[in-house]
Amino acid sequence: MSDSKTPLNSKNYVKWFRNSAPYINAHRGKTFVLMFGGEAVAHDNFANIIHDIALLNSLGVKLVLVHGARPQIEERVALRGINSQFEHDLRITCQQTLESVKDAAGSLRSQIEALLTMGLANSPMHGSQIRVCSGNMVIAKPIGVRGGIDYQHTGVVRRIDSLAIQSHLQDNAIVLLSPIGYSPTGEVFNLSLENVATQTAIALQADKLIAFSDKPGLLNTEGEVINNTDISTVKQLLDNSSDLQEQVLMRALINSAEKGVERCHCISYQEDGALLAELFTRDGSGTLIAQDTYDQMRTACIDDVGGILELIEPLEANGTLVKRSRELLENEIDHFTVLEKDGMIIACAALYPYPQEKLGEIACVATHPDYRGGERGLRLLNTLQQQAAALGLQQLFVLTTVTAHWFQEQGFIEGSLSQLPAKRQSLYNYQRNSKIFAKAITG
Template sequence: MVLSESDNVKLFRQSAPYINSHRGKTFVLMFGGEAVEDANFANIINDIALLNSLGVRLVLVHGARPQIDQREALRNRPMRFHNDVRITDKVTIESVKDAAGSVRSQVEALLTMGLANSPMHGSQIRVCSGNLVVAMPMGVREGVDYELTGLVRRIDVSGINDHLNDGSIVLLGPMGYSPTGEVFNLSHEDVATQAAIHMKADKLIVFTEQDGLMDEKGTLIRNLDRNLLQKQMDGQHDARTANVLSAVAASLDAGVSRCHCVSYQRDGALLQELFTRDGVGTLVSHYYYEQLRQATIDDVGGILKLINPLEEKGVLVKRSRELLESEIDRFTIIERDGMIIACAALYPYASEGVGELACVVTHQDYRGSNRGERMMNAIIEKAKDQGLSRIFVLTTVTGHWFREQGFLPSGVEELPEGKKRLYNYQRNSKVLMLSI
């Protein structure tokens, strides 16, 4: 798809809040050896360079499993795994060193590239790596000696921070070193998780083969909270995906606020995920990305911005800021990444057991995804809590939608006395009623 000039301007303007938000933040990016071999990897490197130029502090963690497999195959060596974890002996560790070194060199070369016709022209990026991961042996488990397969014991936080403070990108591989001088083969998931935790990273970003995490029907899951993530983990049978989910879960539990899963095959997925409100992958956070909650006085400006277009068209009766401030406790909203995308209000007539559902609005970019129904159900529960038995709505153009939700046509005479006196016969709004 080719964007028009106006689309490009709009996209650039919409990305500005995210540029400001991400500047100075620490992101850990995790990608396996499969991503490095993908044709799109050079584009990912270009996008990583762009993040660096925008002031994001980047720790890259790469894997090398397929590259190790290739070297073991060339040596005619049998590949030994237990519970999907490689058993690394003294010969295999040479393949690990060779593969990890090769991948590191490839990444460093791509980040150094600055041809005049490339997106990285003039970038002058420094990449730093080294003995920044201290490891320990995994040991013997279930009677199996994993030999030189290890676990992360410690991350050199101060050393990494020194490099990041200098504006460098830090590159970590699937190897760690012990105080006794041994080299251990580590899973890059373990390295990335521990790096994110100990660096107190703002984000862990995981590159996956698919667009993100998928449900049982193969549909992309856009947003997950920690509880829903656990359900995904409990039902997961693929070892690779289970490793990703475990990394995300451990990071969240240790204080990383947001984790993203994006495709390494989709050009621009990283930038779209980070610089657009909806993204293209899966966002996992402690709490649901879209929060339905009671409105507060701080939400008045966002609600006014949401309802203003419909007020200008005459669909809604105009509300002043002062009126909205005085009635803010009547409103329920849906907030998405700091933006109010839906609202509704309940005005109770307690003595008559009736409530008015009013100002039901969903942002035009977020219609068609059941948010209106979700909002209405929240208002119905709120009405029940207040002891109301019916709710009504006055509408000039959306009567059909309310009919689909179970509202039935009614008349002005059925309105509570207080509302009946205020009914505007010039607007001639339709009255619809729902028993709850």
């Protein structure tokens, strides 16, 4: 047996594969738009990205690939002896430059299609039988004259033929779009990668836009990857960025998120497996940008007691939650985290730590009926897990009578009364007969 197949490695692989199952199920049938520039296509790791794209397709993910071609266009422009002209990071496309654009885009499209068609034995693509569809699915119009500058054959997306794309996706084909658009009058326009990717994601109401970058993700001022963030933070990063490529990418992420794409990701095209790690592991590999919900998550204060009571009283009435008096809630308010929207408490949850046993109890997870379905409960649970980890706790537990299935979906495993701290065991209500679930804290 070779070293790569030792029992330890096999166990690690099985554990990883099992842990990825919830993500496989969650992504099946969803629509992802992948955006990558010509730099990514030219990188040595692009072949690995293609293999991972093939795997996503085999797992039932609907994929639209949007590629750029700037460095390849630059090569062809230079060979033709044409001086590149840019305004506001947009290429001014004369007729000669347009020929270079069509040449570069067509060549890259053929290269990507060939890679996706490859099915050699002993390769990750063996048996994949992927169909790739491309064509005139991007309708464009000229930018025209702006600020006295005639952009000539540079255009913007006028419309995405979403019906045609959806038809191909329903047939389990991968759709490949180039940074070129066509007008109803038969003209060809040079488009920006981010314009095509963003408008495609919006038109398809895609579940994700995944943008490939030369960096491992969006970085903070210390150069560290930001794992999770929101649109407002990305806007702050954009304001402080001097990197033109980074600015373009962030504008695409912001625009997509603001127009309804719930999850946007920024990952590295240089890191092997970054795409799979981002989609199928809890920690991911890059940056996840969640759509702004205008919800403010914060530690609860005494002024929130009334709002929390109003939120949990219906759940107390039907037996889902244990009844809490105002006095008890006031005394325990520091344990609560809330989501507030326009001054209204729309969700809450509490963490009760038992430091000596390194355990923490999750309690009183509640979301207003009008705001369910937006993963607010999961956001609160993840926040409380981070709080527990910061306190040095090693395991969370919850007592529930109604929502056992939801906690199981979040990785909790049914346990027994003996697993609880002695103090909590003494308070167990046998009449309610709550089920006990526990989860180890990771990360």
